[in-house]
Amino acid sequence: MSAAAREFVDDHEAEQLDDLFELLAQPSISATGEGVADCVDLVHERCLEYGFDDVVRVETPGQPAVIARAEADRTAVDGEAPTTFVYGHYDVQPADPDEWTTPPFDPTIREGPDGRERIYARGAGDNKGQWFAHLCAVRALRETTGLPTNVTLLLEGEEESGSPNLDSVVREYADVLGDADLAYVADGPIDESGRSHVLMGARGMQYVQVDVTGPNRDLHSGNYGGPVPNPAWELVRIVASLKDETGRVAIDGFYDDVRPIEARDREALAAMPFDAEAIKADLDIPAFAEGPGESYLEKLLYYPTCNICGFTSGYGGEGSKTVLPSTATLKMDMRLVADQDPEAIYEAFEAHVHEHATGVCDVEVTKMGQMYPQRTPLDHPVREPVMDAVGAAWPTEPILKPTLGGSLPTAVFERELELPCVTVPYANEDENNHSPDENLALDCFRSGVLTSVELFGRA
Secondary structure, three states: OOHHHHHHHHHOHHHHHHHHHHHHHOOOEOOOOEOHHHHHHHHHHHHHHOOOOEEEEEOOOOOOEEEEEEOOOHHHOOOOOOEEEEEEEOOEOOOOHHHOOOOOOOOEEEEOOOOOEEEEOOOHHHHHHHHHHHHHHHHHHHHOOOOOOEEEEEEEOOHHHOOOOHHHHHHHOHHHHOOOOEEEEOOOEOOOOOOOEEEOEEOEEEEEEEEEEOOOOOEEHHHHEOOEOOHHHHHHHHHHOOEOOOOOEOOOOOOOOOOOOOHHHHHHHHHOOOOHHHHHHHHOOOOOOOOOOOOHHHHHHHOOOOEEEEEEEOOOOOOOOOEEOOEEEEEEEEEEOOOOOHHHHHHHHHHHHHHHOOOOOEEEEEEEEEEOOEEOOOOOOOHHHHHHHHHHHOOOOOEEEOOEOOOOOOHHHHHHHOOOEEEOOOEOOOOOOOOOOOEEEHHHHHHHHHHHHHHHOOO
């Protein structure tokens, strides 16, 4: 890394934090639209101030996106400059001030439980602090050695609402966004061990709801129980049919497209830090669940899930109420892995539910949202420069991981732009994203800026 660029980052830390604080103080809640327009104006201003050449506001049926481009300095590169496409989101989750130690949109620096200084604010880690690190890197290189790569930045305003318009934005601007060598995302927390990690993919997701309706009102269980069908029992039967006795999902064809675990993947799994007993102790559980996969990490990273998020029916208050409920509702998410198609999974799920319904109640399946999985092969040429950049910027060597256990909207970059995609989180492992007292450790923010400096500084 250029000593001059590193020195510039350190010398301008106070100014960078002031500008980040202004972004964090500006609400931008996609679910309600609160503050979004003002935030987009501020993002536009910051991008130009930090060295981007042009900024475009992209209107969508929902919240707007922002695309900014920084052209390489010709004095810093010989021949054609490479291009890095980076993605982030400026929208944030809602926040209840009563649950926060300090107001969520009043950024504050204070010590965390481990004594490290942290920025406490909604959006600090998810995701304003992480993509703002890219701006700081562009500026540091512009002001010192020159920027040897082109950088294209896409910020969406609906990630916290499921990215409903991201695909159309990417398709519309494919000629701009796709002219790159790598799609790069800084999002999420580093590994629980405190080490940074490089994620070559993300699991997808299919979210569904099942509504079962029986009699037209709740009934007295003594006067009607027995002959009148109970929708809760109907739903319990359906739910029980979704897995077999070994924990495998029993939906027809559910595992058909799951990508096999190859030798290089097993090498990466073996190198990942993992303490099974510590996890069980932390969660206060005696054992892990059954299901496909020979280990905890295999289950988490290489196999899909069928998870019950919520089951609601009848009376759940204090004491007793002898009621035969009229309705029952199930909410489920299915985390999907590489090569699985959310549309096909939904169709198979819907067919399974109706096949196992008895017909005594009305059963309705609703698709609530979906996201495609994405995984770049571990031996792809983009791996080494990214690993080197992270290794040069963080105090420990990064952990290579095939995928994120959660979901990110990264598959669209692979599908529409044909780009390899890598995710490198810049936030601390306990950032509390989506929760009260969301935070970003200052040392992680600095390491994130330096990672982007390293990445953008390699011609």
